Amino acid sequence: MTAHPRGNRRSSLHTFSRRLLIIRALLREPLDREQLIAVIRRELGDEAYPEQATIALKHDLDALKREYDCVIRHQRETGRYELRDLGKLALLDLPDACLEALAFIDSSFPEGAAVPATIAIRALLQRIEQLLPDERRAALRTPSPVQLQLGAGGDPARIDQATLRALRRAITGRRQLRFAYFSSHDTDTPRTHTVEPYRIFFSDVGHGYLDCTHVGATPSRGELPGQWINYRLDRIVPKSATVLGQMLPPTRRQPPSYTVSYTLSARVARHRNVAHLFPHSQFVWHDDGSASVTATVTDLWQARLTLMRYAGACAVTGPPQLVTMMREAVAEMMAVYGLAGAPAPE
Template sequence: MATRCHVATPRSRRGRGQKRSSALTVQRRLWLISRFVRGPATPAELIADARRTFDSSIYPPNALVALRHDFNALRNEFLCTIERQPDGRYALTDFGRLTLLNLPDEELEALAFLTSLFSEGSWPNGLQVRSLLDHVIALLPPERRANLRQQQNMDIELPQSSATVDPQLLSRLRRNLRRHALRFLYRSTFSQEPEAHRVAPVRLLMRDGHTYLEAYCYSSPHQATVGRYIPYRVDRIIPDSLHVERRVLPPELPPRKVWSLRYWLSPQVARNRDVALWFPNSAVTYHPDGSAEIVAQTSDLWQAEQILLRYREHCRVLEPDELVAMIRQTIERMRAVYAE
């Protein structure tokens, strides 16, 4: 009886060790796939990342040999394409049989829409979004990728900016939103020379094909902009002039000025009772003659003017008086332009 126990014990331990070693190897190889999704890497980087993710025992002392075996296994068992680049890094260029993201038709259509939306244009983070979509598409089986191309049947018409946004400038702005005051030189439409501005950055937004930095203006050459929230076009900020102040911004910035807005739309625009609600807290009253009256709020009279002028003769602004005056001035200037 003792002899049988003595023989059975090492055999049982050896079996468990083999199972554990095999499971770790499979886990390590699947981890390599996910690591390659993040981007190319050198063998040393792959081994170091694996040991940080698991522990030092994930690769044996002869780690380079084991990594080479992992590459061969992924190539042979899953038909993955792993290629060495000129800089010495390795990249996964085809997932082979590991294209397991088999989306349903509805989600494939949504993916096609996003691909079309970010196929061109100066979107903030546009390159990163397209890279993300490429990673998702690479995980689709070949037949679903073919279906994706067939799904791209929606044209999206958006204005395109003729200027590009400096990606490093955009990154610096994003890191300091609501954190640090900024100083920069700005190419304003009111001056032929760059102007110095000092602001508290609040948010980045995309509007009419341009990327804007919305910021509270502390100082500028124009007294009318000081103490107000101003949308600065990012492509007009001179990148090398951007200076980040060390002092942290207070947790609460000054409140925005908000105007009550009231305007009338003609029956030609409103009779179908499907008018667009452009502004916060909008409420619509439809009249028997087919016209409509909208009350809302806005914190940007300039943008409100741009929106409401799109209705041309089919819109009349009733409040606030400041916006009525702005539109009258604009109409007079347009009349002078077309009188020539």
């Protein structure tokens, strides 16, 4: 029989393409025999497999296991093949910087989260990790001396996970919570707070907060029972959070709500693309480019913090409590910058 080196080369290239295609398909999801054959025929044409396609597929799967150390398990109950390990076909090598970025995402979205969005991210990470060679996988698990900074993502590592679990338990079980807490006024010793916890939320700068109704503090610094307070999660002393037996009331005591009104100068409002910072914000655009804004809020402290971003381009006109808070903040800043005696602007 005459040898056909070119034909053989074409044939082995064809076989190799088919096997790579099997891996590609299984990387996406486990598939059964018929589905795999259909994928191959769709991509490479009907002639990709001979009539005895099932036998040929088995040869391909065996070759992938034998020659490339791929781990492919057959799920008896579903009849599907699942790719567990790529073996020598783990070809995705990444520079250290990319590995570090991957490690950052990995730590930002830890396993066990039940949120669908993070489940999808975990699935992506698992796929990428599967594609890495063994030594790069090990490098991914080794803490790097370089700390990746991605801006406003916050630092989830600073929130004590045991505290977070206790908070979740109290919220879900609708029970009071007690914890030691360093407010910005407590420099040396934390104070003990008892609260009715309702939810955890995160701000745009990455800080996590516990939204609570205040019950009591020891010693007190003027907090009022029934007051709604947001506690910074990273200021709760680790291991101090205790879920108490006292149940929360059937409905949350309502806080006062306030109509906030402020004027934005033309400098920030001229193009009418002003951020919507409070619920139900209403804008009135003026001919000179400025804007008047009204909104309803329940948290004046947060409103003050939010509006400070505009600095001198924003003038708060109500409610009086917020105007006072803004004046106090401005006076404090003037003192910081040595302008305590400066005349008030017209």
